[in-house]
Amino acid sequence: NQAPVITIDGPSGAGKGTVSQLVAEKLGWHLLDSGALYRLLALAASHHGIETDDVEALKVLAEHLDIQFQQADDNAIEIVLEGEVVTQAIRTEIIGNQASKLAAIPSVREGLLLRQRAFVQEPGLVADGRDMGTVVFPEASIKVFLTASPEERAQRRLMQLQQKGDEVKLDELVKTIKERDERDANRPVAPLVPAVGALVIDSTDMTIDQVVDVIMVEAAKAS
Numbered sequence: 475n476q477a478p479v480i481t482i483d484g485p486s487g488a489g490k491g492t493v494s495q496l497v498a499e500k501l502g503w504h505l506l507d508s509g510a511l512y513r514l515l516a517l518a519a520s521h522h523g524i525e526t527d528d529v530e531a532l533k534v535l536a537e538h539l540d541i542q543f544q545q546a547d548d549n550a551i552e553i554v555l556e557g558e559v560v561t562q563a564i565r566t567e568i569i570g571n572q573a574s575k576l577a578a579i580p581s582v583r584e585g586l587l588l589r590q591r592a593f594v595q596e597p598g599l600v601a602d603g604r605d606m607g608t609v610v611f612p613e614a615s616i617k618v619f620l621t622a623s624p625e626e627r628a629q630r631r632l633m634q635l636q637q638k639g640d641e642v643k644l645d646e647l648v649k650t651i652k653e654r655d656e657r658d659a660n661r662p663v664a665p666l667v668p669a670v671g672a673l674v675i676d677s678t679d680m681t682i683d684q685v686v687d688v689i690m691v692e693a694a695k696a697s
């Protein structure tokens with residue numbers, strides 16, 4: 475008798491984060507940004523000087539990661555790691571790449587598994603990531619696989635980074651996005667593939683609102 479779950483998986487830059495947030499808001503459901511957990515682990519590992527090859531220490535760290543997702547005054551979600559606000563600090567390319575490396579380690583994924591499942595609470599959960607529908611919430615009522623072309627995803631990422639004042643080149647972003655896709659799709663554990671029965675949405679030529687509408691229609695059908 476668990477609360478219902480909608481999973482939204484896909485590669486980085488497909489719009490999962492924004493779409494998941496909007497769907498969760500519209501439904502009044504909880505939200506799990508599972509990528510943030512991998513990013514938090516990467517940041518914590520660097521704080522504690524834990525190397526990528528120390529898989530035991532990484533697993534223990536994953537299981538005991540001291541994190542909080544709290545509502546800030548402006549309603550935005552503030553992410554706190556070991557008492558420190560790291561909402562922005564985990565969004566860098568360096569942390570993203572490190573997160574993707576740690577995410578390829580089976581014991582790390584195992585360490586985070588139960589923590590992710592604990593996010594299921596009434597009235598429901600929208601979970602975004604890479605393996606939400608395939609591994610973490612196989613019983614989810616609605617599974618979405620949201621994708622877009624690498625060029626489009628790089629373009630969107632470029633705009634985000636430029637707003638933050640980061641200097642990056644588009645062709646370099648396309649290259650790292652393709653590399654990260656490769657690694658996420660070909661890793662032996664929880665590779666990035668659409669779950670069986672997933673609704674595949676290619677958002678290359680769609681607006682965020684159009685994507686949200688498609689998912690809301692599915693949610694209405696399922697309820």
Ligand code: C5P
Nearest residue numbers: 486508509510512573574577603604605
């Ligand atoms: O989505 P985001 O870019 O924040 O995720 C960072 C990295 O964490 C991804 O590149 C991916 O390797 C990993 N990840 C994962 N499984 C998830 C969510 C994220 O392996 N469910």
